[in-house]
Amino acid sequence: MLPEEVLLGTLNEQYPCRELQIRQLFALYSPYLPSPPAIVVHGLEATGKSSIVKSVLDTSKVPHAIINSRECITGRHLLERTVTSCLDAIDESSEDKVDRRPYSRCENISALAIHLQRLLDGRERFVLVFDGIDRQREAPPTLLPALARFGEIIPNLSIIFIISVPRPRFLHATGVPFINFPAYTKDESIQILSKSPPQIFLEPPEDSPEYTEEQAEEDNAWVWTRFLTAVWDALAKGAARDILSFRAVADKIWRPFVAPIVDGTFGTRDFSRLMVAKRALFQSEDVLLERVVPRTEETTTSAVSKGNYCFLSQFTHDLPYYSKYLLCAAYLASYNPARQDSIYFMKASERKRRKKGGGTAAGRAGRGAKHRKIPRNLLAPSPFPLDRLLAIFHAIVPHSITPTADIYTQITTLSSIRLLVRAGPAGSDVLDPGCKWRVNFGWDYVATLGRSVGFEIAEYLAGGAE
Structure with a gap:
């Protein structure tokens, strides 16, 4: 076997910036020194915990089994995977094969302790690594404290817990070494x-043949x-x-x-x-x-x-041209009061359209702002009937709508993808004129959707937008 310093140098070269953690693990699992019953290796994701623990155990030639808890669906699955991994590791490190029939079932933590005692009886030191045990699905609350006691019950067994963030006293034991893997700077x-x-x-x-x-x-x-x-x-x-x-x-x-x-x-x-x-x-x-x-x-x-609209359209659904206007009209119907539709959407009186916030500029100048109104786009959407949606839709489309465009089919499609949801009874007809609707998207989405077709929806929103 190579000298210890040579092995440490090889590991430090393979895993830079982890000299302290490698030396601590190598000292705890040196082939010449006893190991603690349990240790905790903790740190955030992508800090080298699992790879370094495996490399140190491989370098030290210590028989070990690694159980990835993320691959175990239930607590019993974890226990049975533990027994299987131990059997595989023992078969790999020894010439004699172990009879697996007595270890075919492992229903609880007590059965696991009995199986491990029988497996490791008379053998050399064995290390059991639980990787990501803090994220185990359907784990009983006593799983980790019980596993931490296995090193006391079985003298030649040592447990390594690899977790992200340890909770205070989660092992219900004292004297357990903790090795921290901090995030890389x-x-x-x-x-x-x-x-x-x-x-x-x-x-x-090609133009630089002398480039070596x-x-x-x-x-x-x-x-x-x-x-x-x-x-x-x-x-x-x-x-x-x-x-x-x-x-x-x-x-x-x-x-x-x-x-x-x-x-x-x-x-x-x-x-x-x-x-x-x-x-x-x-x-x-x-x-x-x-x-x-x-x-x-x-x-x-x-x-x-x-500064075109091609990039903006990637953040929205790939919708037809008229469907985008339908969603803009639905948003305006949800957030604009019905009494102001004649102000914002009557094309004959467009020059009299009031500024955002309601009222004319002269009328607002004479009034003192006693209360600051909340922008309507920050409130919950209000339900609206289908005929109002179609009226606003025809008002905001900049050109005449071709008779071949099946608007009702597009409304049904928007309902199926949950961009428009019904506010009335669930059993009512989708295209019933009396059925009320509500939008299922926010201001950022509809603003981007409107810009993708060149429609500034903020100019038609009562009270403006923030």
């Missing part, structure tokens, strides 16, 4: 991700490190603090960021000019959103550089 995250920089040039540049692989690796590391610093300062420190999210955000915008280098617009050392040219990538928070269908670079560039 900015410098630590950049140091870890800098060890595997992606390539700038997927293919060698050593130069390419040096340029990759130089640009990638500075790029990670910019990503952290702009996006990751507020919305992607764990190292996995940080890497995911950096990978998303890496290719658009180095595109000017690939096409020859900038050199590999023109980082400041590259940051100015690609600052829109760091100003937009779209990379923080996970999508099933990824957006192309062309769509991202046009959304940032052009």
Whole structure:
């Protein structure tokens, strides 16, 4: 077996910025020293807890079994998975195979204790690791305290609990060692991700045949490190603090960021000019959103550089043209008083339309504002009849509606996707004129929906919007 310092050096090189935690685990599970009955390894997600614990146990050559609690549906499933994992680990570490028939059932924690006593009787030290045990489904409240006592009942057994945030005295025991894995800092995250920089040039540049692989690796590391610093300062420190999210955000915008280098617009050392040219990538928070269908670079560039409505329409449903106007009309019918419809929607008296907030500008100047009114879009939506919806719809559409447009079918479709909900009895007809409706979306959605067809709904909303 290699000396201890050599093993520690190998683990520290494999898991940087975790020297203290590796040394603590290696001291507790050294092949030459006894181990505690139970320890708790805790820390936030993506801090290296599970990987480091597994690597330390593998390096120490200690027989062990790791049970991922997220894969166990019930408490009994966890117990049976524990017995199966212990059998597999013992079969792997010894030449003699264990007869599995007596261990086919494990219905409660007492049966698990009996099975483990029988399995580990006369064997060397064994470590049982419960990964994510604090998120176990349908776990009885006595599960963790009972498992923590197993090391006292079975002398050659040690338990490791890997959890996110430990509750006070959740094991109901004293003297249990706790090893904390703090979240990676900015410098630590950049140091870890800098060890595997992606390539700038997927293919060698044709105009520079003397560009060697050593130069390419040096340029990759130089640009990638500075790029990670910019990503952290702009996006990751507020919305992607764990190292996995940080890497995911950096990978998303890496290719658009180095595109000017690939096409020859900038050199590999023109980082400041590259940051100015690609600052829109760091100003937009779209990379923080996970999508099933990824957006192309062309769509991202046009959304940032052009002030059109194509980008806005991506945040709404892919609805037909008239359905968007129907939703705008429904929102106005829900939030505008019916008595003011003639003011906002009569095209013959458009020049007399009052300003937002009700009343003319001269009339408001003479009155003292005793009470500040709440904007109507912050209140609950009011029900409205179908005929009022259609009247507002015909008033706000900027052109005459073609007779082929099946408006009623589109209303039914909007009801089926729950954008419009009925406020009357559940058994009434969907298209009954007496049936009342209510919108099932908010101001941000309808404002974006209106702008996608060039309709500013705030100009028609009584009292304005905030």
